[in-house]
Amino acid sequence: MNIYADNAATTKTSDKAIEAMVQTMKNVYGNPSSLYSLGQRAKEVLEQARMDVAKCIGADFKEIYFTSGGSEADNQAIISAAKFGLLNQKKHIISTKIEHHAVLHTLKKLEKEGFEVTLLDVPQNGIVNIEDVKNAIREDTALVTIMFANNEIGTIQPIKEIGQICKEKGVTFHTDAVQAAGHIPIDVNELNIDMLSMSAHKFHGPKGVGVLFARKKIVLTNVIEGGAQERGKRAGTENLPGIVGMAAALEEACLHMKENAEREIVLRNRLIDGLSQISHSMLNGDREKRLPGNVNYIFEGIEGESLLLLLDARGISASSGSACTSGSLDPSHVLLAIGRPHEIAHGSLRLTISAENTEEEIDYIVQQTKEVVAYLRSISPVWEKIKMK
Ligand SMILES: *Cc1c(COP(=O)(O)O)cnc(C)c1O
16 A cells, blocks of 8 residues: 655645646746747736736735745745844844744844844644734834744644734734645635745645745845846746646645545544554644644654654655654654653654545554554563553
8 A cells, every 4th residue: 555644745746737737838938038929928827827826815916926935935025024124123023933944944044143033932732822922022023924834733823813913013924824825725814914935835736836925015025136037026037837837736726625624634533533542642733723634643652763664664654743854863843842842752753644545544544553653662662661651
């Protein structure tokens, strides 16, 4: 059996997206900046994709900037708000301890340049306290950046409420919606969002392409300098096949969002129920307020990496911690932030499913995980002690 259960790392490109990309590569290869008709045809296709993407999040097409992915969109959003804040002596930024490294590392860089960053603690359920956000805002706060849904534990943040607070206080609000886009409903106006990041490969689109949504009032700073593409805010000949593939994938994801989510929630709950039968285990993150496809478990007395490799040998692709941290021995910063002790945080397993998974696959994953955890515990030097607790 071959089961893909790592959709938070990346997703399988949909047939519709591939088809749209191939057609674009074959037929619309002109440069959108060229004035002859082949170029103008490419420009039309580009602008149609911009409108399609805008529609899926309730934005205006003039507020959509195509980027190379979620990381670039996060970088540009945060750097832009910081540079703009500086013009008004605002040097304070608020975020959380559970953000993606694309956000955290950008904030680190700004700290070295003299910005003050407040990283909010996150309670054990993995959901940011609205009051904490409110209390952290100061006169000199230039930006609040809080992710829509977490890539490791799947928890969904109270984005609308946070956006409302920022709106009332006149603070720019950015959200990294890379895990949320195409999976749960997003309307930037209803949710009071000023800037938002998305990435195609997290919703069955191609890799290396994403979106920065920025309201018209936002003054963007370039991260890539050069030509006048993307209204002068992001240079470089547009990745038209990627952009068209992304628009096709997002449209498809938004069209089938409700039924996909309902299906995933049934599978997810079946998976959680199955894994909960393993002793000395616990679910990470709120059981309800989480992405439809996300399951993240801790099994005491084992190493997540060993579990991952043994599951791979049984045909299951899963993750322990995030893709960026596997390969390093540090436990996930997200699990530490929600208060999991160091030694326990090592034993985590993230399974992120899509609507393409089946009940049989879920049952297979549960069975194999039970067996592998039992085996790893049988050779674990610490398990005997933990068992007695
Ligand atoms: C994957 C991911 C990113 C990075 O997106 P890329 O397109 O891979 O650069 C950023 N934030 C979150 C929450 C993600 O899951």
